[in-house]
Amino acid sequence: MTIELSPMDTAKFVAAKQATAYVESGMKIGLGTGSTAAWLVQCLGELVRDHGLQIKGVPTSNRTAALAREEGIEIITLDEAKWLDLTIDGTDEYDADLNLIKGGGGAHLREKIVASASDRMIVIADASKKVATLGAFPLPVEVLPFGMQTTRALIADTLIGADVLGHDVIQRMQGDAPYVTDEGNFIFDLHLKRIGNPRQLAMVLNQIPGVVENGLFIDICDVVIVGHGNGRVDVRDITNDSNDVVQFDLQDDANLFAELAK
Numbered sequence: 001m002t003i004e005l006s007p008m009d010t011a012k013f014v015a016a017k018q019a020t021a022y023v024e025s026g027m028k029i030g031l032g033t034g035s036t037a038a039w040l041v042q043c044l045g046e047l048v049r050d051h052g053l054q055i056k057g058v059p060t061s062n063r064t065a066a067l068a069r070e071e072g073i074e075i076i077t078l079d080e081a082k083w084l085d086l087t088i089d090g091t092d093e094y095d096a097d098l099n100l101i102k103g104g105g106g107a108h109l110r111e112k113i114v115a116s117a118s119d120r121m122i123v124i125a126d127a128s129k130k131v132a133t134l135g136a137f138p139l140p141v142e143v144l145p146f147g148m149q150t151t152r153a154l155i156a157d158t159l160i161g162a163d164v165l166g167h168d169v170i171q172r173m174q175g176d177a178p179y180v181t182d183e184g185n186f187i188f189d190l191h192l193k194r195i196g197n198p199r200q201l202a203m204v205l206n207q208i209p210g211v212v213e214n215g216l217f218i219d220i221c222d223v224v225i226v227g228h229g230n231g232r233v234d235v236r237d238i239t240n241d242s243n244d245v246v247q248f249d250l251q252d253d254a255n256l257f258a259e260l261a262k
């Protein structure tokens with residue numbers, strides 16, 4: 001039985017599948033969080049189960065850990081791994097310099113720790129994530145529960161002097177309750193519309209004592225793999241300034257595609 005995937009899911013799938021070309025047996029891999037990263041974990045699971053790929057994964061969230069276990073991928077902690085060969089993760093936005101906004105899934109703290117402890121970070125995305133200037137997607141900032149309203153006021157003060165267009169600081173909710181991260185913290189989403197100087201904003205936000213980490217990933221991502229609904233994949237590697245195009249034959253991949261989509 002062939003299962004029809006939407007163009008968006010096809011785009012995420014082919015980006016994830018292309019990313020597995022960077023994975024070799026023996027590697028320790030950071031496993032991202034979100035719907036695109038979930039495709040990656042499924043693709044890796046298929047390689048582990050059916051093709052003898054031997055990897056150890058460091059998940060960036062409890063959700064990803066559960067999925068990786070289901071897929072038969074060996075899970076270790078970052079402290080056990082100490083350093084990773086590669087992290088592959090999704091993103092909410094990326095710009096021409098491969099700077100990112102992440103944390104739409106509420107996992108940017110662990111994601112940044114894991115990506116920063118990796119030789120290489122590869123982002124997998126659909127084309128909607130590309131932006132000329134970061135900031136249309138609300139910037140997640142993880143804060144400690146202690147004194148969080150004071151932290152919120154300090155964030156709002158900081159935004160007055162920052163090169164941004166919007167200033168709303170909104171606590172993330174899950175239904176009627178505040179969203180709680182895997183680390184037991186809260187998230188404020190900063191509706192900035194446009195971030196003129198992401199590097200500076202990332203630094204000043206992290207100077208506020210109650211801020212644990214913001215979702216700006218500056219100079220962390222090395223490669224972005226962008227999938228499209230027709231099976232085309234664009235690969236941009238800023239470490240060697242290369243641009244490559246790969247075309248997947250979606251008919252050829254139909255079996256794996258249907259298997260993963262179950």
Ligand SMILES: O=C(CO)[C@H](O)[C@H](O)COP(=O)(O)O
Binds near residue numbers: 032033089091102
């Ligand atoms: O940063 C993230 C989670 O914290 C995700 O990578 C980001 O939200 C993209 O998710 P998706 O692949 O579902 O669009």
